[in-house]
Amino acid sequence: MASQTNENRVSKIALLGLMIAVAFVLSWLEVQVSFVLPVPGMKLGLTNLAVIIALYMLGWKEAFFINMVRILLVSVTFGSMFSLIYSLAGGILSTVVMILLKRYTRLSITVISAFGGVTHNIGQIITAMILLETKQIGYYFAVLWLTGVITGTVIGILGGEVVKHIPKQYFLKKSLTKPKR
C-alpha cells in the first residue's frame, strides 16, 4: 500500500514535469508563429492543449499549476512584464472557466476548450483595455472572440483525441473519467 502511494507520487511528479515541458514547448511554438497573425494579441492557443489534457488526465489543481508555471517560465524566457500580465489575465480566466465548466456541467471537451479559447482572449483584451485605454479595442474584441472560439474548438478536438488514446491506467486519479466528445 505504501509503495502504491509512493509510486503515485513519483508518477505525478513525472507527469507534471512532462506536461510543463509540453506546455513550454507549445508556448515557444506559439511565439514563433504569432507574428504572422494579422491582429495583435491573436493567439493560436496551442498551450491550451497541454492545459486541457492535464485537466482531464491529472485534475484541476494540476492543470492550474501547470499553466501558472508555464506562464512564469515563458514570460521570463521570451516575454516582458507586460506579456506576463496579459498572459496571467488570459491564462487564469480561461483555466478557471474550464475547470468550473468541467466540474459543474456535462459539456464535452471540445465545448469546454472553445470556452477556454474565448475567455483567454477576453481576459487579455480586458487587460489591454485597462492598461492602454485604446479606443479601437472594440473591433479587436469581435475578432479575438471569433478566433478564440475557432482555435479553442480545434484544440478541444485535438485534446479529446489525445486523451482518448491515453490508457486509463496513466490517469492520475480513479475519479477522472474519459471526456465526452
Added chain:
Amino acid sequence: MSDKKKSIVIISALVLIGVVFLVVMNLLKQKGTTVIVRIDGTEQGQYQLDQDQVVDIIAGEGAKNKLRIENGQAQMIEADCPDQICVNHSSISHVGESIICLPHKVVVEIAAGADSADTMGGIDGIAN
C-alpha cells in the same frame, strides 16, 4: 439531443455571438473627417476627407509617397519603397484607421476632426 449535436449547437452559438459583435462593431464605426499625415511621429499636415485631392508626401531623399483622397476615402497610390505594403493596403475612412509605410516612417491616420472640436471648446471657454 446527442452530446455531439449539443456541442455543435453550443459552438455555433459562440461563433454567431462573435459574428454579431463583428457586425455591430462595423456599424458603430464612425466616419472620419480629417486625414492626418505624420512622418517619423511629427505631423506634416491635415487634409479634409471630403476634398478630393492627391497629396505628395516627401519623407526624404528617394522616399516619396502619393496619397489620394477621393469619395471620402484615403488611399496610398504610390510609394517608392520595395515592399509596397502601404500601396496594397485597402483605403481608409473610419476614425482610427491608418496606413503605415514603415520604410519611410509615414503614418496616415483618420481622425474625427477632434482638433476643430477642441478649438470650438476653447473659443467657448474664452466667450464664457
